[in-house]
Amino acid sequence: MENYGEYFKALREAKNMTLRDVEKAADVSNAYLSQLESGKVKQPSPLTLYKLAEIYGVSYELLMEKVGYPIPNKEKKKEEAEKKSIAYRVGTISNDEELELLNYLKFIRNRKK
Amino acid sequence: MENYGEYFKALREAKNMTLRDVEKAADVSNAYLSQLESGKVKQPSPLTLYKLAEIYGVSYELLMEKVGYPIPNKEKKKEEAEKKSIAYRVGTISNDEELELLNYLKFIRNRKK
DNA sequence: TTATTTTGCTTGATATTGCAAGCAAAAATA
DNA sequence: TATTTTTGCTTGCAATATCAAGCAAAATAA
Structure with a gap:
């Protein structure tokens, strides 16, 4: 400015x-x-x-x-936003839910072979 | 320092x-x-x-x-880190995988009632 | 070994931060 | 209205950021 x-x-x-x-x-x-x-x-x-x-x-x-100072992560913020998108769309996740999701992810990742 | x-x-x-x-x-x-x-x-x-x-x-x-400069969001960073934790532990997720996860989450969230 | 280049460092010089002190106009009070 | 207080501002001043120029030791090349 x-x-x-x-x-x-x-x-x-x-x-x-x-x-x-x-x-x-x-x-x-x-x-x-x-x-x-x-x-x-x-x-x-x-x-x-x-x-x-x-x-x-x-x-x-x-x-x-x-x-006019450089501000932190002006770039990375967007990458992070993408990575975070799942978490954000999903909202707060309980520990139990997270555990189930991780297990399910493992499942779908092994399903194909 | x-x-x-x-x-x-x-x-x-x-x-x-x-x-x-x-x-x-x-x-x-x-x-x-x-x-x-x-x-x-x-x-x-x-x-x-x-x-x-x-x-x-x-x-x-x-x-x-x-x-010794103040750094932005020293507080918020930790909240964000928590929110991101799932995504990080899970690693990069494909769109297909994300869709399945979201559906599965909906499933486990409706399971109880 | 001698000459050249590279490297880290010091030394003014200039610009900027941020302050204390003070000033004049405006606002508030008597 | 006269006096006091408040408010925004200017003006040196000390401290700091940053540089260009140069210097001596170390490394490299001749």
Whole structure:
């Protein structure tokens, strides 16, 4: 995102907080927050983003993405999503159910020969 | 991790790469890499960590953790790991197998009543 | 062995993070 | 209305990230 300063400002105003409110909550100076919101900051540290994410109720990863940091597993997330798809479609599975499924899978895998 | 410099050095040596090899591959100066490995760097940028992770074949998140950055979803990751556990234990599943498993699950879930 | 290249490292230099202190306009209080 | 407080902002300042240039030891080639 090019001008993410406005975005941070919007987040803060959505929470009806002043720069000094956030300063206290996040332990980040109002001076720096002001600079951040007016686009004078390039790459705020992950820790700063983490604290702001908590306060503003958005995900840490989202803020990482906004400021242009690489975010973990952007690729792998999809592979994992595929692998997980069975589990997700199936919902929560009890231990007993899992055991039966594994046995059944073994069965169908041996069935052919 | 306190002294993660040695860790980066070990990663590089494990790949039998010189500082200048990594410099070329990651587009990070050998000067900086040397400082990183001798503990003179506190918080290398996420982008730098990302590039090194790729080259050294470790996860971006691991390196983030090593240098002390907060890492995303430290909680959720475990829930996900649990949900994924079935899929992982089962290995890759073909579409046919999945269909059969889902049907079988429906069967065992209706069996009781 | 001598010359060349490679390698790790140090040393300024520049850019950026994040802060403390302070300032002026706006808001709240007296 | 006059005074106090709040709020957003600017401005140095110290610390850090990162680099280009260069240097000396080690490795390689001649």
